[in-house]
Amino acid sequence: MIYKTKGTCSTLIDIEMEPDQHTIKSVAFTGGCNGNLKGISSLVVGMKAEDAIARLKGIKCGFKPTSCPDQLAHALEEIVQAQ
Numbered sequence: 001m002i003y004k005t006k007g008t009c010s011t012l013i014d015i016e017m018e019p020d021q022h023t024i025k026s027v028a029f030t031g032g033c034n035g036n037l038k039g040i041s042s043l044v045v046g047m048k049a050e051d052a053i054a055r056l057k058g059i060k061c062g063f064k065p066t067s068c069p070d071q072l073a074h075a076l077e078e079i080v081q082a083q
Contacts (some may be wrong), residue, residue: 010037
């Protein structure tokens with residue numbers, strides 16, 4: 001799934017998940033802080049989407065109302081709800 005982010009330096013998140021298991025297979029961000037986002041992507045691989053959502057949702061970047069991790073949580077919620 002390709003998710004268009006809102007309010008962040010990254011513009012897209014490409015997420016691949018195991019069908020029906022909600023296990024994250026891969027995450028790749030377009031734009032944003034390259035090293036940090038590669039680290040976040042690596043950390044969530046193999047994690048259940050629900051666990052990643054619980055850890056990432058609500059994280060803010062400076063004075064912004066969202067962040068790249070928060071946008072990843074929103075993207076994962078959309079995937080889980082669609083399955």
